Amino acid sequence: MGGFSPMEFRLGFQLLQLVVLTRVNLDRRGIDIGSDLCPVCDRDVETSNHLFFSCEMVVDLWVLVARWWELDIPVTSSVLEWVAWIDSARLPSKVRNCLDVVVLTLMWSIWCSRNRMFSFTKPVKAVL
Numbered sequence: 001m002g003g004f005s006p007m008e009f010r011l012g013f014q015l016l017q018l019v020v021l022t023r024v025n026l027d028r029r030g031i032d033i034g035s036d037l038c039p040v041c042d043r044d045v046e047t048s049n050h051l052f053f054s055c056e057m058v059v060d061l062w063v064l065v066a067r068w069w070e071l072d073i074p075v076t077s078s079v080l081e082w083v084a085w086i087d088s089a090r091l092p093s094k095v096r097n098c099l100d101v102v103v104l105t106l107m108w109s110i111w112c113s114r115n116r117m118f119s120f121t122k123p124v125k126a127v128l
């Protein structure tokens with residue numbers, strides 16, 4: 001046992017779309033960020049789908065994962081496309097569980113890399 005069921009994985013991805021503080025999600029919450037364009041490519045709005053699947057920075061990473069796993073993983077542009085593919089791939093459960101972990105780790109790495117582009121400093125008490 002262990003790993004994520006397809007339903008849990010799908011729900012997790014959908015939750016991710018809502019909670020990841022991409023520029024679009026910050027804008028939806030009324031936080032003025034100047035631009036909602038992707039800070040990496042500056043070509044498309046920064047949604048979670050763009051950040052994790054279709055940004056030029058990450059497409060090559062997905063190709064590398066596919067090559068590493070020797071799978072014919074298509075280039076997807078959204079969470080739903082990814083989940084549809086992985087559900088249809090009918091991978092053995094142990095392989096699927098491991099791939100889920102790899103994908104979540106990749107997404108975490110993408111998120112951390114994206115955040116390193118910004119210099120967050122601790123607020124100074126006097127400024128508050």
Ligand SMILES: [Zn+2]
Pocket residue numbers: 038039040041042043044050054055056057
């Ligand atoms: Zn981008």
